[in-house]
Amino acid sequence: MAPLKDWLEFDGALLRLRLSRPKANIVDAEMIAALDGALLAHRAQTTLRGVLLDAEGPNFSFGASVEEHLPAQCAQMLASLHALIVAMIEFPAPVLVAVRGQCLGGGLEVALAGGPIFAAPDAQFGQPEMKLGVFAPAASVLLPYRVNQPFAEDLLLSGRSIGAEEAHAAGLVHTVFEDPETAALAYFNEHLAGKSAAAMACALAAARGAMIRDVRQRLAEVERLYLDRLMATRDANEGLTAFLAKRKPQWEHR
Numbered sequence: 001m002a003p004l005k006d007w008l009e010f011d012g013a014l015l016r017l018r019l020s021r022p023k024a025n026i027v028d029a030e031m032i033a034a035l036d037g038a039l040l041a042h043r044a045q046t047t048l049r050g051v052l053l054d055a056e057g058p059n060f061s062f063g064a065s066v067e068e069h070l071p072a073q074c075a076q077m078l079a080s081l082h083a084l085i086v087a088m089i090e091f092p093a094p095v096l097v098a099v100r101g102q103c104l105g106g107g108l109e110v111a112l113a114g115g116p117i118f119a120a121p122d123a124q125f126g127q128p129e130m131k132l133g134v135f136a137p138a139a140s141v142l143l144p145y146r147v148n149q150p151f152a153e154d155l156l157l158s159g160r161s162i163g164a165e166e167a168h169a170a171g172l173v174h175t176v177f178e179d180p181e182t183a184a185l186a187y188f189n190e191h192l193a194g195k196s197a198a199a200m201a202c203a204l205a206a207a208r209g210a211m212i213r214d215v216r217q218r219l220a221e222v223e224r225l226y227l228d229r230l231m232a233t234r235d236a237n238e239g240l241t242a243f244l245a246k247r248k249p250q251w252e253h254r
Contacts, residue, residue, distance in 0.1 A: 001020065001021060002020060002034070003019070003020060003021050003028075003030050003031040003034045004017060004018065004019060004020055004031065004034035004035060004038060005017075005018040005020045005056075006018070006038040006041075006042075008042075008045075010193060011047070012045060012047040012048065013047055013048065013049045013050070013193055013197075014048075014049065014050050014051070014052060014188060014193075015038075015042050015045070015048055015050070015051045015052070015093070016051075016052050016054075017035065017038055017039075017051060017052070017053045017054075018053075018054055018055060018056060019031065019053075019054070019055035019056065019060070019061060020055075020056050021056075022055070022056045022057020022058070022059070023057040023058055023059055024059065024061070024062040025055045025056070025057065025059060025060060025061040025062065025107065026061065026062060026063070026064070026065050027061055027063060027064045027065070027081070027105075027106035027107055027109075027110060028064065028065035028068060029065070029068060029076070029077065029080060032077075032080045032081055032084050033080070035084055035110070036080070036083065036084045036087055039051075039084075039087050039088065039091055040087070043091065043092065046197060046198075047197055048092070048093045048197055049093055049094075049188070049192045049193055049195055049197050049200060050093050050094050050095075050096060050188045050192045050193075051091065051093055051094070051095040051096065051114075052095075052096045052097075052098065052181070052184050052185065052188065053095055053096070053097045053098070053110075053111075053114055054097070054098040054099075054100075054180070054181050054184075055098075055099075055100070057101075058100060058101045059100065059101035059102040059103075060099040060100060060101060060102065060103040060107055060111065060123070061102070061103060061104065061105075061106070061107025061108075061110070062102055062104055062105070062107065063104040063105025063106045063107050063108075063128070064077070064081070064105050064106030064107075064109075065077070066132070066240060066243055066244060067244065069132075069134065069240055070240055071231055071237065074226070074227065074231060075227055078137060078223050078226060078227070079223070081106060081109070081138060082137070082138060082219045082223060084110070084113070085109065085110075085113045085138050085142070085215070085219065086212075086215065086216060086219070088110070088113035088114060089113050089208060089211065089212055089215055090208075090212055091204075092197075092200070092201035092204060092205075093197065093200060093201065093204070094114075094115040094116075094192065094200070094204065095113070095114035095115050096114065096115055096116055096118065096184040096187065096188060097111045097114040097115070097116070097117045097118065097184075098117075098118045098119075098180035098181045098183070098184045099111060099117055099118070099119045099120065099123045099125075099173075099180060100119075100120040100122065100123060100180060101120070101122060101123065101124065102123075102124050102161075103119075103123060103124065103125050103126075104124070104125070104126050104127070104128055104161065105126075105127060105128060105129060105136065106138075108125055108126065108127060108139060109127075109136060109138040109139050109142065112138070112139060112142040112143065112145075112146060113138070113142060116174035116175070116184075116187065117167075117172065117173045117174055118173070118174060118175045118177060118180040118181075118183040118184040118187070119164040119167060119168070119173045119175070119176050119177075119180055120164065120176075120177070120178065120179070120180050121164055121165075121176055121178065122164070123163070123164040123167070123173075123176075123180075124161045124162070124163060124164075125155075125161060125162050125163075125164075125167050125172060125173075126155065126159065126160060126161030126162065127139045127143075127155050127156055127159065128159040128161070129159065130156070130157060130158070130159040131159040131239070132236075132239040132240055132242075132243050132249070133233075133235040133236045133237075133238060133239025133240065133249060133251070134226070134230060134236050134239060134240065135156065135226070135230065136156060137219065137222040137223055137225075137226050138219065138222075139155075139156060140156055140218075140222055141214075141215055141218040141219055141222060142215070143155060143156065145211060146171060146172050147170045147171050147172055148170075148171075151170050164176045174187075175187070233254060234252055234254050235249070235251050235252060235253065235254065238250060238251070238252070239251075
């Protein structure tokens with residue numbers, strides 16, 4: 001089964017992207033490549049005024065592949081995920097995100113790289129990486145752009161999940177609605193469809209100029225921190241191994 005479905009609607013004004021491996025919609029190498037490829041294929045679509053990213057099944061995404069976080073694969077995984085993050089924040093049309101159920105780990109990192117998030121009442125958002133003895137590189141960079149620094153650190157360090165209403169109160173979520181895809185489409189129709197695609201691309205570049213430069217630099221920095229320092233610790237490898245073995249990790253704090 002293909003990991004992603006993509007198609008155009010509204011005479012080429014809206015690109016639809018749908019994660020298509022329910023119920024987990026894991027953000028693995030194949031999913032990352034499919035998302036990156038779809039964005040690249042439509043980047044030059046001159047009539048595009050928006051993108052809607054959603055998911056099949058009850059959950060947006062359980063997160064990235066834990067197997068791909070192991071030392072043998074994590075460098076390639078981080079490089080490809082961070083390239084996708086940059087492609088999303090540099091995309092010349094706003095990326096709307098509709099979330100149902102769990103939106104965790106790498107799944108939330110992908111959502112954070114988009115624009116406004118429309119959430120169902122049952123949506124749950126979290127970066128549980130710390131529970132595995134690792135941290136979330138892209139979310140460490142992107143979350144402070146969405147919420148205040150103390151709240152970002154709370155999510156990143158505690159690994160806890162928050163519901164849609166708390167996420168909305170914190171500014172992480174734009175709208176809570178029973179059908180988030182419908183809410184996102186209504187937003188597109190009211191606020192984006194009637195605009196000039198050329199003007200919108202320039203407006204996004206203007207609004208995100210400093211952010212794009214900062215995110216590019218910071219992603220490179222946290223990638224090196226993850227690979228050179230974190231993955232050299234005993235606890236990071238223990239946490240990942242314990243998760244895959246379905247046992248409780250035994251931390252030695254080194």
